[in-house]
Amino acid sequence: MSERTYTLTVACPDRVGIVARVASFIAEQRGWIIEANHHSEPDTGRFFMRNVIQASSLGLEPDAFRQRFAALAAEFQMEWQLADSARPKKVLVLVSKHDHCLVDLLYRWRSGDLPCEIIGVVSNHPDLRAYTEWHGVPYHHLPSGSAEEKAAVYRRVGEIFDAAGGELIVLARYMQILPADFCARYAGRIINIHHGFLPSFVGATPYNQAYQHGVKLIGATCHFVTADLDAGPIIEQDVIRIDHSDAVEDLVHYGKDIERQVLSRGFRYHLEDRVLLNGRRTVVFR
Amino acid sequence: MSERTYTLTVACPDRVGIVARVASFIAEQRGWIIEANHHSEPDTGRFFMRNVIQASSLGLEPDAFRQRFAALAAEFQMEWQLADSARPKKVLVLVSKHDHCLVDLLYRWRSGDLPCEIIGVVSNHPDLRAYTEWHGVPYHHLPSGSAEEKAAVYRRVGEIFDAAGGELIVLARYMQILPADFCARYAGRIINIHHGFLPSFVGATPYNQAYQHGVKLIGATCHFVTADLDAGPIIEQDVIRIDHSDAVEDLVHYGKDIERQVLSRGFRYHLEDRVLLNGRRTVVFR
Amino acid sequence: MSERTYTLTVACPDRVGIVARVASFIAEQRGWIIEANHHSEPDTGRFFMRNVIQASSLGLEPDAFRQRFAALAAEFQMEWQLADSARPKKVLVLVSKHDHCLVDLLYRWRSGDLPCEIIGVVSNHPDLRAYTEWHGVPYHHLPSGSAEEKAAVYRRVGEIFDAAGGELIVLARYMQILPADFCARYAGRIINIHHGFLPSFVGATPYNQAYQHGVKLIGATCHFVTADLDAGPIIEQDVIRIDHSDAVEDLVHYGKDIERQVLSRGFRYHLEDRVLLNGRRTVVFR
């Protein structure tokens, strides 16, 4: 698990020969491909690719790889990146009072399951400071405040994120709605866990809605955040069975398990460069 | 599985002593209870109960049981019924062209998995006649026709159902919308399989909608039919995982498996008197 | 969730009228039954029952209930108990170095999901002291030592357990085999999480065995501990899907999720008096 790897992800218009050219390029650099995934989207004519390369097999550094690869990428009009496992992504976690997702993320992070650097936890409540700091992670208490103060709060969040070179914001049951300009500025870099099976049950009370509708399964959804509430591209979902004997409190209770599982999976997929945006949808190479 | 049983189902206002009185009544008749389920609904103060009694243990016939039980039932304001496994429910199946649910129902029926009498299959298409008749089941081809003819079609369906003493109508991928008066007349006696995870994706194109939303699980829902399209009380649901590599046709394809499983489960629960209506919701004693 | 309740569990030879007599007894004390489960075992002629009674509805204290109920219990040769939610069970946790189950149990315990009192954590390693003590739980480091010292270690474990009035021992990935006399002394009061889908893959290397056999699902099993290794009555099991791309390390890794889920479910069932022994098997009223 700990061997250094480079992960090359590519999205481009589909045509014959892309795999051949990319694979040949990697082979010319003596790169040993450990894992490879491809996807052709017939509707849109887009092609998506992910290659995990053993770092020690390559005769060159990531930057040199990137420079050489750029010409090929330009020829095929690729959106692409090369991630280096020796440089884990920097992540800021936003949370309110519910701690089940945060506890799970911090445990998985310190046990090596989530390959990232957690640069801090921001919360509109003071409650989770002690637990967070026990893990050696800085805790920023930024109360929500009035509507006017909101802009200042998110300016501060942006400063914390940017100053630390942040690459991903994870909303781990953060019960505030982010301002549209914040969403736009960090588009593709914010993921959320929603406590409902989207597109059903948008908003703040999904378990209540699920109860009223008498559904037999409840779920959770990990998705990219856009200005459109709970409607960003979906990364991961899952459900659990409930029945007539479960009250709303029971749904809230059981839901915690599925929320933390779905968030940790979606988060890990993102950290491992398995998630590529495809319009309103995602490609997730699992 | 084939031992004769009586199934007593009860719904009434909750209060202390219901179980004691009902259980004592059954014990006085020497009834051996094989299976028992209770549910108290704190919100509405309703109580629901199901008892399966070994027929051979009782010293009296079902009608005599019903007469004696009536006084107790009145005292507790019970809605109740006593079903007799020796008198399987009479079921009419409505279907269009998709045959996966019909094939599954007919197989489960002839192998003893669905304890009912299938009094006929009605379809707006002629296609499934041979397969249905191979099973010895009458097939009625009633083309949809114009809007004016619609009333006549459903009058005819009602006649077929009533003449045979029908007790349940199963829509096994019947792609027509039933008239509101038909739904009202047979309220609580029509179940449908919807090829989506309700309340998401109402209407005729749920797989297409699921694809467009990029969901990671697709589902099916068995529910009671009301005049409100795809919004009747839910009996059973389930989902399967899909991913970015699945086109709409793949969803349609995989969905067939989950549709037939969900329908056969919901249908069987109903035949076994496990499903009790509770406003917009259901109690399902599994 | 927090309302005080009494839970009456009963196992006895099956015959007509048990439910009637027990329900009538409860009704005579004005007991409001919130939840009820029954099971008749045709093979063995045993009957099992669980009733959850709202404490505030009863006109008498638990001890008075027990005294009155004793005559009825004797008449029906019942094994029975009445648990009081105001007196949570006292639990001792045994663990080695793997912390995923312990972290999960401590979180669920402090968030109210596991209604018990954790009287301490015993480990043959010092590693998990800081995390345990952060939760205010005493940590006892008892190194395994030589074969001769083993008897002393388990004598000490027994003393810790008995001195605190312990009622349940949970092996949360405790990688030592308990002595047969210890198992016998605390029979029915020790549960374990095994990292394999029993009865397959007994012993210390289940993931390795699963990999060698090329199974497509791996699992975990929560069971009562007996002197017969990994063969005690099963309380709960679950599985997750793997595939050819998963190495043994991946199985170990994914397995952690399923282990902690299965243990927390089995543990909670036990705390809520849902688990009744039935020879080599269990009745679990879920």
Place this chain on the structure above:
Amino acid sequence: MSERTYTLTVACPDRVGIVARVASFIAEQRGWIIEANHHSEPDTGRFFMRNVIQASSLGLEPDAFRQRFAALAAEFQMEWQLADSARPKKVLVLVSKHDHCLVDLLYRWRSGDLPCEIIGVVSNHPDLRAYTEWHGVPYHHLPSGSAEEKAAVYRRVGEIFDAAGGELIVLARYMQILPADFCARYAGRIINIHHGFLPSFVGATPYNQAYQHGVKLIGATCHFVTADLDAGPIIEQDVIRIDHSDAVEDLVHYGKDIERQVLSRGFRYHLEDRVLLNGRRTVVFR
């Protein structure tokens, strides 16, 4: 779904450049790759690959492709084949009295879900003739007979299979043990559905064994047949939840659903050339 494709599957010693060479070869023939899967096995140093190529994109016929590819294949010591979707695999089904798997296979086959040609059904019982022949499939009743007659029976099965150019034998709940020489002769070309979660519960009474062990999930396994009973490489498995209220007959009953699902999935994977043997294990590109 119906577009003509070629599927190239490869297994060979792993080394740098295989993907590049194969992808370049395909690109040189103007082949459009619709689906691609790779797997490197670190333990054994084997590499596995599957490419689905759009037939219309290639400028040459399958035989010409095979001839040109042979040199490359030899250089890399490949075991390989090129399957043509226009030439569906010829399959012989063996069955006894249980019909749930056969009914499912015949339905999926006639609805286009299983891309194969069913050349016949062989049974040691006459029961399923009418249903099989309704589908236009020849039915061969070959009674099991005495031990001496057994050799003759399997000689006859081999003749039927060979005469029709058979490529795969599917045991769809065939309750006879195949002779070792028959298994050897058709090694890698016989798949079975076992009604238990292997490696647990080998042999004829898996549900009984599952009941006795008190497991909480039961399963089914689709595997290659070898002379070693129920121990051939596993292709697919799945499970369903049971509980204490389920008798052995219930397990048998619920098991039918999981058996037919697991068999139809394993069978389809094989027909789509997704299954590659890897010693005692399989690679299944799903």
